[in-house]
Amino acid sequence: MVLFHVLGPLEVHAGTAVRRFGGSKPGTLLATLLTKPNGWLATEDLVAAIWPEPAVPVSAEANLKTYVWQLRRSLPEYDGGPRIESGPGGYRVRVGRGELDTHRVGELAEQARLASSDGRTEAAAALLEQALRTWRGRPFAGLDPVASTDALAQLDDLRLGLAERLAEAQLALDRGQDALSTLRSVTADAPLREGIWARLIRALHATGRRAEALAAYRQARDLLAAELGVGPGPALVEAYRLALGDARSGPARRELPRDVPLAGRTAELAAVRRAARDAVPVVLVEGMAGVGKTALAVHAAHRLAPDYPDGQFFVRLGDGGQPGTPDPAAVLDRLLRGVGVPAAGIPSDLDGRSALWRSELARRRILLVLDDVPGPDQLAPLLPAIPTCLTLVTTRNRDWHPDGATRVRLAPLGTEAAAALFRSALGRRDTDRQAVAAIAHRCGGLPAALRDAAARLHSRPHWTVRRLADELDDDPCGVLSDAVRRSITDTCRRLPDRERAAWYALGDLPGEFGPAAAARALGITVGAARPALEALVDRGLLDVNGGDLYRSHVLVRHLARCAVVPAGGPVRRHHGGRRVA
Structure with missing residues (x-):
C-alpha cells in the first residue's frame, strides 16, 4: 500500500485516514526527508529547508526536534520502531517498498519498458498511462522550500519522459490523436523542452498534418528565441526538415571540433552573434598566436550551428609556412565532396571549383570555420556568395580585411x-x-x-x-610545451630580416617603449625602425598603446631573449634571467 503521496500536495495515507500537511513546517520537514527516503539528512540542511535565510530562529534546532516528535506520533511505525530515526547530526525517514508513490511510478515504468521490449506495446501504453495518473498536481505543492530543490526537477523530468514514451507507444498503436493530445499537454507544461516539440512535429507529420507541424516549429522557435535567446537545436531542425519534405540524400556534415570552455570573452561572442543575426557574411577573428581565436570561433560555431542545418565545416589553412598546408583548390575539393558533389563532377581548376562551390551553397545554409587564414588570397575562393551562409575566419595577421566583414579582435585575458x-x-x-x-x-x-x-x-x-x-x-x-612556444617563434622566424631583427630586439626592451628606444636597440634611425615595428604589429607580435608607444607581450619578450641570434644579427645586451634556446 502506498503510504506517502508526494506527486501533488503531500499526503500520508494510513488505513482509511488521510493526513494533509498544507504548508506547515512539520510538512516541510517530512517532505524534505522524503526527497531522500532512507537516507540521512544533516540537521543544518533540514533547518535550511524549513527556515530559509535570514528567517532562521535561534531556537531552530529545538523546534526541529518538536516537529520530529509530532511526526513520530502521527506516522505509523516502521518495523516496530519510529518512522523517523535520529542519528549523529541528522535524521532520516524509513520507507518500505511500495510505500512511496514515486517508487510505485518507477516500478510501473520498468514494467512498461519490459513490455515494450517484448513487443507488447498495448500493455506498455497501459502501464505508462497508469504511472502518469499517479500525479495529482505539482510535486510537494504548497511546500516552497522543498519545491526549489533538485528533487522537484527530477520528478518533472520523470513525468515528461514517461509522457514521451507514452506518445511513442500511442503512435505505434495507430492512436495518433491520443499521441498528439499527450504531446500537446507536455509542451504546455514544459514549453522550453526542444525534444518534446520535435516529437510533436514528427507526430503531426506522421498523421498528415503538415501545416500544423510547421506552425508548431515556428511556435517552438519563437519561444526559444524569446525566453532563452537561442535558435532551434539539431533535433528540432531535423523535425522541421521532415515536415518540409526535404528530400536531400545523406546526413549533413558536422565537422566542428570539440568545444572548450571560455573565460572573459562575453563581448566578443556577442559581436559574433550580432553579425550572424544581421546576416553579415564573414566574421574575422584576429589576434596574436595563442590568444584563443580558434577556441572562440569553434565555441561560437557550436552555438550558431542549429541555424545552419545544411552543414558545419571546419578547415585549418595554416599560416602559409607549414609543410603540407592545404591550398584553396584542395580545400574546395574536400568541401564540394562534403556537400555531396561526386568526384567526377568537381572541376580540376581553382576557378571552376570556386564557382561550383558558390553555386552549391546558393541553396543551402552552411556554417564555415576557416582557421588560421594567412590572407585574402587564400580566403577569397572559399567564400560563399550569399548571406544565408556564415564564414568565421581566424587569422594572426592584421594587415588585411575582407569586404563587408565584422572584425573581432582578441586581446590577452585580464x-x-x-x-x-x-x-x-x-x-x-x-x-x-x-x-x-x-x-x-x-x-x-x-x-x-x-x-x-x-x-x-x-x-x-x-x-x-x-x-x-x-x-x-x-x-x-x-x-x-613546444607547441605553445612554436606558435609564436615560428611566426617570428619566417619574418623578413629587418622585422626579425626587430623581434630579437624586443628581448632587450621593456614591455612598453617608443620608436626611439627600438631604434637604439637596433642601431638604426627612428624612420627605419617604424616600418619594422608596424610589421610586428601586423603579425600580432606587438600592440600599439596610445599615440606613439608600443607594447610587447611578456612571452614574446621572453622567447625573443631565448632565441638564438644568427650571425650578423643585433648585438644583445646582458639581461637577467636564464637563457634557454
Missing part, C-alpha cells in the same frame, strides 16, 4: 578571466589565489599558455600551484 580559465583547465577551485595570479601574469593572459600550464600541473601531480608559479617565473620555456 587577470580575473585568466585566473578563471586556469582554474577551469585545472579542474580545481581551491587553489592558492596568489600563485594563480602569478601564473596568470607570467602567462600574460594568453589562453594557450594558461591551458598548457594547467596541463603541466596535471602531468606533475607532486607539484603544487605555487611550485608551478615559481617554475614559470624561473623559466617559462621549461614549463610551456
Whole structure:
C-alpha cells in the first residue's frame, strides 16, 4: 500500500485516514526527508529547508526536534520502531517498498519498458498511462522550500519522459490523436523542452498534418528565441526538415571540433552573434598566436550551428609556412565532396571549383570555420556568395580585411578571466589565489599558455600551484610545451630580416617603449625602425598603446631573449634571467 503521496500536495495515507500537511513546517520537514527516503539528512540542511535565510530562529534546532516528535506520533511505525530515526547530526525517514508513490511510478515504468521490449506495446501504453495518473498536481505543492530543490526537477523530468514514451507507444498503436493530445499537454507544461516539440512535429507529420507541424516549429522557435535567446537545436531542425519534405540524400556534415570552455570573452561572442543575426557574411577573428581565436570561433560555431542545418565545416589553412598546408583548390575539393558533389563532377581548376562551390551553397545554409587564414588570397575562393551562409575566419595577421566583414579582435585575458580559465583547465577551485595570479601574469593572459600550464600541473601531480608559479617565473620555456612556444617563434622566424631583427630586439626592451628606444636597440634611425615595428604589429607580435608607444607581450619578450641570434644579427645586451634556446 502506498503510504506517502508526494506527486501533488503531500499526503500520508494510513488505513482509511488521510493526513494533509498544507504548508506547515512539520510538512516541510517530512517532505524534505522524503526527497531522500532512507537516507540521512544533516540537521543544518533540514533547518535550511524549513527556515530559509535570514528567517532562521535561534531556537531552530529545538523546534526541529518538536516537529520530529509530532511526526513520530502521527506516522505509523516502521518495523516496530519510529518512522523517523535520529542519528549523529541528522535524521532520516524509513520507507518500505511500495510505500512511496514515486517508487510505485518507477516500478510501473520498468514494467512498461519490459513490455515494450517484448513487443507488447498495448500493455506498455497501459502501464505508462497508469504511472502518469499517479500525479495529482505539482510535486510537494504548497511546500516552497522543498519545491526549489533538485528533487522537484527530477520528478518533472520523470513525468515528461514517461509522457514521451507514452506518445511513442500511442503512435505505434495507430492512436495518433491520443499521441498528439499527450504531446500537446507536455509542451504546455514544459514549453522550453526542444525534444518534446520535435516529437510533436514528427507526430503531426506522421498523421498528415503538415501545416500544423510547421506552425508548431515556428511556435517552438519563437519561444526559444524569446525566453532563452537561442535558435532551434539539431533535433528540432531535423523535425522541421521532415515536415518540409526535404528530400536531400545523406546526413549533413558536422565537422566542428570539440568545444572548450571560455573565460572573459562575453563581448566578443556577442559581436559574433550580432553579425550572424544581421546576416553579415564573414566574421574575422584576429589576434596574436595563442590568444584563443580558434577556441572562440569553434565555441561560437557550436552555438550558431542549429541555424545552419545544411552543414558545419571546419578547415585549418595554416599560416602559409607549414609543410603540407592545404591550398584553396584542395580545400574546395574536400568541401564540394562534403556537400555531396561526386568526384567526377568537381572541376580540376581553382576557378571552376570556386564557382561550383558558390553555386552549391546558393541553396543551402552552411556554417564555415576557416582557421588560421594567412590572407585574402587564400580566403577569397572559399567564400560563399550569399548571406544565408556564415564564414568565421581566424587569422594572426592584421594587415588585411575582407569586404563587408565584422572584425573581432582578441586581446590577452585580464587577470580575473585568466585566473578563471586556469582554474577551469585545472579542474580545481581551491587553489592558492596568489600563485594563480602569478601564473596568470607570467602567462600574460594568453589562453594557450594558461591551458598548457594547467596541463603541466596535471602531468606533475607532486607539484603544487605555487611550485608551478615559481617554475614559470624561473623559466617559462621549461614549463610551456613546444607547441605553445612554436606558435609564436615560428611566426617570428619566417619574418623578413629587418622585422626579425626587430623581434630579437624586443628581448632587450621593456614591455612598453617608443620608436626611439627600438631604434637604439637596433642601431638604426627612428624612420627605419617604424616600418619594422608596424610589421610586428601586423603579425600580432606587438600592440600599439596610445599615440606613439608600443607594447610587447611578456612571452614574446621572453622567447625573443631565448632565441638564438644568427650571425650578423643585433648585438644583445646582458639581461637577467636564464637563457634557454
